[in-house]
Amino acid sequence: MKVTSGVEQAVCILLMLASQKDGLPLKSVTLSTRLQVSDSYLKKVLRKLVIGGLINSNASKTGGFTLAKPDDSITLLDVFEAIEGSDPFFVPSSLVEKVFLMPETIEKKKNTVITILTEAETLFKNRLIECSLRQLRYYDESNNLGTVDWNAIVENSACIKGGTSHAEK
Template sequence: MKMSHAVEQSLVVLVMLALQKDDLPVKSYLLSDRLEVSESYLKKTMRKLVVAGIVQAIASKEGGFRLARPISKITLLDVYQAIEGIGSFIHSTQLADRIFLSQQSNKRIEDVQQALEVATNDVLTVFNEAEQDFKNRLQNYTIAKLLGHINVDGFDKIDWRQVHFTVN
């Protein structure tokens, strides 16, 4: 399984927004500068988070992005599915059928086909169970838990709109 960089970037953006002083919206160019990604790329990612109801886009002079719901209600699964989609990442191309069935004589093809079907079902079951375990773990981990590693009450909120960054 391969996850896009946008998932990690989204998590960082959500933490930034969670730590934003007074819940003020943060403009995309400030987020993209801090993440060192193009603004157009970040806007595409942010759009996915907006559609998923994770962040809210505020269209005004002082607008930008802010969290759409409490951090205790945003799970890693929400973020993963917003970016990667809700479908399964398990897909069989039936490669084994094409390779092994083409090599058999007509009288053996039924035996081979049956054995391939059982083996393919076994493998797909293992992968599907692993995918479900993965998604269950993501479902049980919230942004609040992630931020639990920081003493948020003792942590001064940051106004990302006022922070000036230097690129090394």
């Protein structure tokens, strides 16, 4: 099993949305610029998060993306399943049965393989469900949840790098 980069992007997107000052929406270009990732790939990740019920999309001049529910109710398992799906990692294909010759060995070893792989998936998913998005958030020196105006940061960094901000237009 390999976890795709989309899962990491999704976690970062959700952390940005969760920490956005005043819960204001973020546009995909703001997210992709800050994360320095392809806007087209990021939009695919955003779509999966919308379908998964983790974020809302508002297509208007002042719109963008916002969290669909509180950050303490979004787990890493929710994020993983929104991106990777919720199908089991392992689906037995009866190959193990072809390796052993004795019927009693076939059944015992087949069950051992299935049990170990199923237990590994359960452990993985149980660990992800233990961690909420809020637990990953930044806390300031007074132990308050930190907020950031990502729109301003991205706009200011565009100005510093020689880009044109909306304020300059």
